[in-house]
Amino acid sequence: xxxxxxxxxxxxxxxxxxxxxxxxxxxxxxxxxxxxxxxxxxxxxxxxxxxxxxxxxxxxxxxxxxxxxxxxxxxxxxxxxxxxxxxxxxxxxxxxxxxxxxxxxxxxxxxxxxxxxxxxxxxxxxxxxxxxxxxxxxxxxxxxxxxxxxxxxxxxxxxxxxxxxxxxxxxxxxxxxxxxxxxxxxxxxxxxxxxxxxxxxxxxxxxxxxxxxxxxxxxxxxxxxxxxxxxxxxxxxxxxxxxxxxxxxxxxxxxxxxxxxxxxxxxxxxxxxxxxxxxxxxxxxxxxxxxxxxxxxxxxxxxxxxxxxxxxxxxxxxxxxxxxxxxxx
Ligand code: NAI
Numbered sequence: 151x152x153x154x155x156x157x158x159x160x161x162x163x164x165x166x167x168x169x170x171x172x173x174x175x176x177x178x179x180x181x182x183x184x185x186x187x188x189x190x191x192x193x194x195x196x197x198x199x200x201x202x203x204x205x206x207x208x209x210x211x212x213x214x215x216x217x218x219x220x221x222x223x224x225x226x227x228x229x230x231x232x233x234x235x236x237x238x239x240x241x242x243x244x245x246x247x248x249x250x251x252x253x254x255x256x257x258x259x260x261x262x263x264x265x266x267x268x269x270x271x272x273x274x275x276x277x278x279x280x281x282x283x284x285x286x287x288x289x290x291x292x293x294x295x296x297x298x299x300x301x302x303x304x305x306x307x308x309x310x311x312x313x314x315x316x317x318x319x320x321x322x323x324x325x326x327x328x329x330x331x332x333x334x335x336x337x338x339x340x341x342x343x344x345x346x347x348x349x350x351x352x353x354x355x356x357x358x359x360x361x362x363x364x365x366x367x368x369x370x371x372x373x374x375x376x377x378x379x380x381x382x383x384x385x386x387x388x389x390x391x392x393x394x395x396x397x398x399x400x401x402x403x404x405x406x407x408x409x410x411x412x413x414x415x416x417x418x419x420x421x422x423x424x425x426x427x428x429x430x431x432x433x434x435x436x437x438x439x440x441x442x443x444x445x446x447x448x449x450x451x452x453x454x455x456x457x458x459x460x461x462x463x464x465x466x467x468x469x470x471x472x473x474x475x476x477x478x479x
Contacts, residue, residue, distance in 0.1 A: 151469050152176045153223070154195035156184035156204050159418065161454060162225070166199075169458035173466060183414070186210055193217035197465055201225055202445065203414035206232040215240040221468050225461045226448070228384060229478050230357040244478045245464040249304055251453035256308035258447040259352055259382045262406030266378060266441050267292065286438075290349075293317035298348030300364070301355030301383065302328040302336070309352060310334045321347055324355070345372035350380065357384035367392040376403035382447045385411035390430050397437055404439040408447045417444045 155162060158179040170177055178195070182188040184204035190213065192198050198219050200206060206222060211233060214222070222237065224246040237244050265271050268289040276283070296319040299306045303324070310320050310331045320336040322328070323344045328336075341364070345351060351373065355361045365379065365388040373379070379402050381388055390411055396402035410417070412428055426432045434440050448457070460476065467474035 151197055151465060152178065152195045153197040153199055153465065154192040154219075155179045155199045156182065156188065156191075157201045157418065162201075162458075165454040165458040166462070169455070169462050173462050175462060175465065184210060186213065189213040190217065192219055195219060197221040197223055197468075199223045199225055199461060200231075202228060202231065203417065204231060205414075206237070208233050208236040211236050211240055211242060215242055221245065221465060223461050223465050224478075225457050228356060230384060230386070232478070234478060243468055243472070243474070245461075245468065245474050245476045246478055247457050247460040247464075248476055250448065250456035250460065251450055252304040252308050254450040254453040255305045255354075255382055255447035256312060258408060258443070259305070259309050259354075259380055259406075260312050262380050262382070262408070262441055262443070263292075263350060263352070263378065266404040266406050266439065271441055272438060295319070295349040296321060296347055298323070298344040298351040299331070299336070300324070300341070300344065300351065300353045302326075302331045303354065305382075306352075306354035307331055309354065310336055318350075341369065342372050345369060345377075346374065348377060349374060350378040352380040353383045353387050355383055355387065357386045361387050363387070363389040363392075365389065365393065367395065370396040370401055373401055375401055377401075378404045378406070380406045382408040385409040385413055390434070394430065394433055397440065404441075405434075405437070406441045406443075407434075408443045409445055410434075410442070413445060 153175050158181050163179050166177060180191050184200050186209050189210045192214055198214055222242055222244045227248055229246055232244055269287040273287055293316060297313045298321045299310055300323045302322045307328050307330050311334055314334040320334060321344045322331055322336045322338045323341050327338055370392055397405060434442060464474045464476050
């Protein structure tokens with residue numbers, strides 16, 4: 151089977167070529183993002199392998215189907231960038247990697263919390279300039295604080311486990327109760343109760359019509375004054391403009407994000423030679439109490455190995471049986 155990869159980076163090639171030794175697929179790595187303009191690169195390829203910021207809207211899917219593509223293999227967990235209804239109408243099978251290393255994202259999430267709390271990002275630059283002053287670096291003990299986890303699936307559960315280890319109290323918000331989280335001492339509550347009771351709020355739900363702008367001007371009003379907000383799920387779960395207002399008023403004490411609603415224009419690219427024309431992102435980057443990472447939560451050796459192996463296994467299953475247990479229905 152011929153597979154066309156989009157949004158390819160050197161690390162994708164490395165991990166996929168390694169995983170392909172047992173499969174023998176014909177892999178072609180294209181650097182551009184998948185868009186209406188680049189979709190013709192996939193002409194004649196039975197499978198397309200796409201990533202989080204590739205656009206799989208109605209137009210692109212129709213173009214891919216016209217060019218002979220049958221399978222869309224997402225090398226990620228989220229599928230909010232795919233028009234699934236249209237894919238099914240066109241007879242395209244969409245597969246994903248539902249789990250690769252939830253530890254990777256959970257550990258990065260906790261990294262953001264620790265860095266923001268103890269201002270390690272500021273201390274790092276300060277000390278390198280010969281400034282050993284502690285003014286402005288005051289943090290708080292995590293022990294005894296309350297962490298609110300929105301979305302207590304695979305990643306949320308591991309965050310709960312780690313934070314329980316710090317001696318934190320846990321509040322969860324999810325329509326599905328996770329028994330493992332309850333074992334870590336989690337109490338489930340409404341979103342408002344979670345926001346009102348948490349010193350740190352961390353988001354681990356998928357981006358869906360229900361979770362779009364879950365954190366907005368109204369819900370921010372429920373936050374404890376000075377609470378820390380962390381988002382490593384998808385950018386659209388928070389209304390960034392409302393969050394900026396919350397930061398300016400002090401309602402939000404600090405913000406750590408690995409995802410941004412308009413990230414596709416910037417993330418995964420080196421644009422250090424350009425100006426950032428997105429004023430919302432540019433404003434975020436001016437706050438000393440905001441830490442932005444460029445969607446790197448998944449970026450560990452273990453996760454990339456698992457992503458490559460599962461993606462190629464998904465394609466093998468489709469090739470052999472025309473169905474796959476990781477198909478998105
Ligand atoms: P999961 O499917 O195991 O857990 C998601 C949880 O969210 C489920 O328990 C579900 O019931 C809950 N949920 C769904 N809708 C909800 C709603 N309206 N309100 C409250 N809870 C809701 O997914 P997993 O593996 O834990 O991943 C979570 C998200 O993390 C993914 O959807 C993805 O967007 C993001 N992610 C980010 C990565 C990164 O590199 N930053 C990498 C991988 C995933």
